[in-house]
Amino acid sequence: MDKKVDVLVLGGSAAGPVAALTARRYNKDASITVVRREKEVLVPCGIPYIFGTLKDVKKNLIPDGLLLNKNIEIIVDEAKAINRDEKTVFLSKGEKIGYKKLILATGSLPATPPIPGINLKNVFVVRKDVAYLGELLNVLEKVKDVVVIGGGFIGVEFADEFIKRGLNVTIVEILPHCLQLAYDEDFCTIAEKKLTERGVKLMTNNKVEEIQGNEKVEKVKLGSGETIKADLVLVGVGVVPNTELAKNAGLKIGEQRGIWVDEYMKTTDEDIFAVGDCAEKFSFFTGKPTALRLASIATREARIAGINVYGLKRKNVGVIGSFSTIIGDLGLGVAGLTEKSAKDLGFNFVVGMAVAPDKHPATMPGCKEMRVKLLFEKNSKTIIGGQVAGGLTTAEVTNILVSMIERKMTAEEVATFQFGSHPALTCSPITYQIVEAAEDALTKL
Ligand SMILES: Cc1cc2nc3c(=O)[nH]c(=O)nc-3n(C[C@H](O)[C@H](O)[C@H](O)COP(=O)(O)OP(=O)(O)OC[C@H]3O[C@@H](n4cnc5c(N)ncnc54)[C@H](O)[C@@H]3O)c2cc1C
Numbered sequence: 517m518d519k520k521v522d523v524l525v526l527g528g529s530a531a532g533p534v535a536a537l538t539a540r541r542y543n544k545d546a547s548i549t550v551v552r553r554e555k556e557v558l559v560p561c562g563i564p565y566i567f568g569t570l571k572d573v574k575k576n577l578i579p580d581g582l583l584l585n586k587n588i589e590i591i592v593d594e595a596k597a598i599n600r601d602e603k604t605v606f607l608s609k610g611e612k613i614g615y616k617k618l619i620l621a622t623g624s625l626p627a628t629p630p631i632p633g634i635n636l637k638n639v640f641v642v643r644k645d646v647a648y649l650g651e652l653l654n655v656l657e658k659v660k661d662v663v664v665i666g667g668g669f670i671g672v673e674f675a676d677e678f679i680k681r682g683l684n685v686t687i688v689e690i691l692p693h694c695l696q697l698a699y700d701e702d703f704c705t706i707a708e709k710k711l712t713e714r715g716v717k718l719m720t721n722n723k724v725e726e727i728q729g730n731e732k733v734e735k736v737k738l739g740s741g742e743t744i745k746a747d748l749v750l751v752g753v754g755v756v757p758n759t760e761l762a763k764n765a766g767l768k769i770g771e772q773r774g775i776w777v778d779e780y781m782k783t784t785d786e787d788i789f790a791v792g793d794c795a796e797k798f799s800f801f802t803g804k805p806t807a808l809r810l811a812s813i814a815t816r817e818a819r820i821a822g823i824n825v826y827g828l829k830r831k832n833v834g835v836i837g838s839f840s841t842i843i844g845d846l847g848l849g850v851a852g853l854t855e856k857s858a859k860d861l862g863f864n865f866v867v868g869m870a871v872a873p874d875k876h877p878a879t880m881p882g883c884k885e886m887r888v889k890l891l892f893e894k895n896s897k898t899i900i901g902g903q904v905a906g907g908l909t910t911a912e913v914t915n916i917l918v919s920m921i922e923r924k925m926t927a928e929e930v931a932t933f934q935f936g937s938h939p940a941l942t943c944s945p946i947t948y949q950i951v952e953a954a955e956d957a958l959t960k961l
Pocket residue numbers: 526527528529530531532551552553554560561562563564593594595596621622623624625642644670758761791792793794809810811812813814839840
């Protein structure tokens with residue numbers, strides 16, 4: 517064995533570094549090493565913004581100093597195998613590292629649908645790789661017509677960034693609406709209106725049957741029979757957990773294809789934890805496996821595993837699921853269950869709505885309308901979900917909802933919750949949307 521460390525983390529993106537930093541925070545003397553494949557690490561959620569806002573891959577990097585300043589070693593190499601009996605990990609360059617505790621944070625890989633022509637030149641997936649995305653940025657300089665396959669949040673964010681470059685952009689989405697897996701139809705419609713206003717052509721209820729061209733992509737053939745001119749295709753149809761190492765090491769894999777973990781983020785091996793996109797997720801509402809994979813979830817799990825390597829202290833209460841996005845100046849956020857997912861899970865619920873300006877008076881510069889929709893479970897009267905459409909404060913308003921859901925606040929508690937307000941920063945306390953939406957729901961409970 518070349519060396520042995522107290523905590524070995526495999527993966528250096530969102531989850532891995534946070535696990536290592538948490539492990540360091542609670543033990544100043546432990547030897548902690550992060551092994552990751554890439555020399556430079558991208559901010560994963562920032563990837564779409566490379567292409568319209570940042571215009572440079574190198575402006576979207578996580579600095580190594582975060583780890584190095586805390587005396588955490590970084591090894592750039594690929595882990596090839598885990599020997600659980602020996603408690604060692606083999607790296608591709610031949611090194612063998614022993615561990616007391618191992619944290620798997622090997623993330624996910626882009627899903628590649630089996631569409632004929634997917635391997636043509638100028639067809640890109642969303643790979644978290646500096647050189648690959650640099651090539652995408654180069655090719656974008658030379659193209660005009662772009663087709664985005666998938667109208668989920670990744671496809672929508674890329675489409676909006678491509679619009680900022682003045683390109684002709686079409687989103688092809690198999691479902692009736694863009695963002696349909698995240699939001700209810702009323703919010704999807706608001707998003708689609710904004711996308712259309714910004715010049716994105718939407719082809720929903722439609723699928724890409726074939727990507728055509730000689731060597732390079734030239735057009736895309738749809739299920740409807742139509743063909744669209746395309747110089748470049750961006751495929752954004754989701755991710756697959758990267759569990760190869762864990763599988764080969766005999767660790768249990770869950771129903772949603774992640775590495776099975778218990779509430780302490782421990783795998784079926786006492787000394788191995790798994791966090792982030794590679795780990796199985798369990799719903800806060802049902803305890804059942806869920807397919808949600810987000811950086812906010814990954815880093816939270818990393819904070820749980822990072823302390824639990826020294827003894828099982830932190831528990832995972834399950835995934836509530838929250839994320840926000842932006843299209844032009846329209847912010848959209850979701851926390852917990854939508855009407856659709858609540859119905860699918862058999863919840864009996866009422867909906868409260870409120871719309872008001874996000875500053876006060878509404879004549880304040882930059883004021884936007886903000887819409888908040890809340891779902892309350894009928895028996896317990898507790899909040900189980902919320903959606904927000906507004907301006908730049910949308911994400912933080914959505915984060916308030918996540919906390920309310922986690923604390924299982926009742927409609928009465930939400931209607932009377934204590935908050936601060938300011939004319940330039942928040943909605944008026946008279947029409948504060950979260951409170952008003954809860955009051956609206958109370959009249960129906
Ligand atoms: C375009 C895009 C936009 C997104 N936007 C958001 C957003 O706004 N909000 C949000 O919450 N989430 C967002 N996400 C999701 C988020 O990026 C992921 O949930 C997050 O990256 C998961 O982090 P992770 O560390 O678990 O995995 P990954 O980011 O996939 O990282 C995996 C790491 O493991 C390493 N690795 C893998 N295998 C090995 C091996 N064998 N040996 C050594 N190292 C290995 C890799 O090199 C990498 O460092 C977005 C995703 C994409 C693609």
